[in-house]
Amino acid sequence: MGIAERKEREKKEMKEKILLSARRLFIRDGFENVTIRKIADDIEYSPTTIYLYFRDKDEIFFQLYKDAFDEFYRYQLKTANIADPVTRLRTLGEYYFSFAIENPEYYDLMFISVIPMKPLECGFETEHPGKKTFEYLLNTVKECQKSGLFKEYSPEAAALFVWSTVHGLVSLNLKKRMMQFPPEKTESVMREVLEIIIHR
Amino acid sequence: MGIAERKEREKKEMKEKILLSARRLFIRDGFENVTIRKIADDIEYSPTTIYLYFRDKDEIFFQLYKDAFDEFYRYQLKTANIADPVTRLRTLGEYYFSFAIENPEYYDLMFISVIPMKPLECGFETEHPGKKTFEYLLNTVKECQKSGLFKEYSPEAAALFVWSTVHGLVSLNLKKRMMQFPPEKTESVMREVLEIIIHR
DNA sequence: TTAATTTACTTAACACTGTTAAGTGAAACA
DNA sequence: TGTTTCACTTAACAGTGTTAAGTAAATTAA
Incomplete structure (x- = not known):
């Protein structure tokens, strides 16, 4: 049953995707110019998806x-x-x-x-x-x-x-x-x- | 013609009123917790009034x-x-x-x-x-x-x-x-x- | 193979923010 | 007394973080 493992891996990848985008925007635009919506736009997901991977x-x-x-x-x-x-x-x-x-x-x-x-x-x-x-x-x-x-x-x-x-x-x-x-x-x-x- | 003088005085007083409230809230709640609306509430005027006395x-x-x-x-x-x-x-x-x-x-x-x-x-x-x-x-x-x-x-x-x-x-x-x-x-x-x- | 369930994601919304456009009623002026 | 000016307000826009509810696909169970 490799499905659980795959899902866990995918979850990890998604978290990394979000962090990577956040880091890129953060370095480019500064702390207070990074918004959840901008990260969401950047990774091409809806803003609420981010809350499935991070509390806030x-x-x-x-x-x-x-x-x-x-x-x-x-x-x-x-x-x-x-x-x-x-x-x-x-x-x-x-x-x-x-x-x-x-x-x-x-x-x-x-x-x-x-x-x-x-x-x-x-x-x-x-x-x-x-x-x-x-x-x-x-x-x-x-x-x-x-x-x-x-x-x-x-x-x-x-x-x-x-x-x-x-x-x-x-x-x-x-x-x-x-x-x-x-x-x-x-x-x-x-x-x-x-x-x-x-x-x- | 004391009207112009009175108006100028009132304008100054209002500015001071806003600043006093801003300062009080600022010291109590910190920079990022002071909002235009809170100042407005505090001085009992509508938020937009503040923009008649300060640019932003x-x-x-x-x-x-x-x-x-x-x-x-x-x-x-x-x-x-x-x-x-x-x-x-x-x-x-x-x-x-x-x-x-x-x-x-x-x-x-x-x-x-x-x-x-x-x-x-x-x-x-x-x-x-x-x-x-x-x-x-x-x-x-x-x-x-x-x-x-x-x-x-x-x-x-x-x-x-x-x-x-x-x-x-x-x-x-x-x-x-x-x-x-x-x-x-x-x-x-x-x-x-x-x-x-x-x-x- | 099909039906039930879980899961990943989205849409819509709430309560905030700074700020502006448009409207109102009273004071000042003619 | 009629007109204009002016202080102020209401309503709204575009943005924020965050949550509730809904959807469609993947997974599991029959």
Whole structure:
């Protein structure tokens, strides 16, 4: 009886079809311009069909939210072969920076907009998709402390310091809050800030 | 002929009435839960009346956006009498922090959400409502540099560094991105980060 | 092979949203 | 007193997320 298996496979494929479309539209048009009806149009099904595969719009975007962290983590791991922890930390910062600029909608979803998650499924603090990411940073910071950098602070505070500064920089830029600086100077000022972080 | 004057006064009062209601609802329910119809209900007029006083919803919130900066600037100026620039900078950071926590919706509007502004009226880079605020920080940083802190960096980068870190801290917290930390530790870790900024 | 049932999907609708066109009745002016 | 202006409202449009009810085909049971 391969019918049950086939049906399950088809269900999975349909879910993937919806997610793929949602992701494509999301990256192209941004979070708030993706509607259920547009996804439905895109995959050539009626809007209500989507509700047979996802509880609500949030469930779709929560999946994209989690996927974004996986992608970001893979991107981040490219620094794993850098021996010197301080160089690794600097590169990590640059990667974070690049990821945000190259994937602004993903960055928004991951770190800025309200997490698309209904109160029901809360309490995922332990398996938070961003946990791996932060722990990788934390470990790098701990290694940096062995070679002197940040040695007077707790690893948690030092890691949060680095993250906050880079996130602050990136999100202010993304949300057009850095208009005080002339456009041609913005990037160089931001790069200088990245330097300040590791000179602490 | 006091009629024209009276009418103008009444027009102004009505605008203020709308803004007051919008502000109240906004602070109580948050940005995306304020609708034209709710404001209309609140002031006991029909929804369309609001469009006789404001071009669109954005124009209402752009006014609140500007007002928020004025309020924030006044709040900030309380540090003006602190002689030592480094102490002033530290206090400024604490004030920024408190303002964000006490006025989360305002903070969101000022520094996180898309600026409620139609492309038409763009090009206000010169008279940006947040300019005064940043310049106050910039001046404080410049004074700090005279006493050694940040002396190896450009004032702009040093000021942006401070702003980015505090904004990063505040916005990650506001947007519930600090769940890695146990709730009871969060505040102390954040305070430690504030220290890292001004420690040399 | 045929009848009953399950399943995948659609159509229609509800309650919202921002916004506009058209209409109304009172105030201001001639 | 008749005309015009003006503040405001009602009705409507096009969009949103989401649900209830209906349909036709695939699957199962006889």
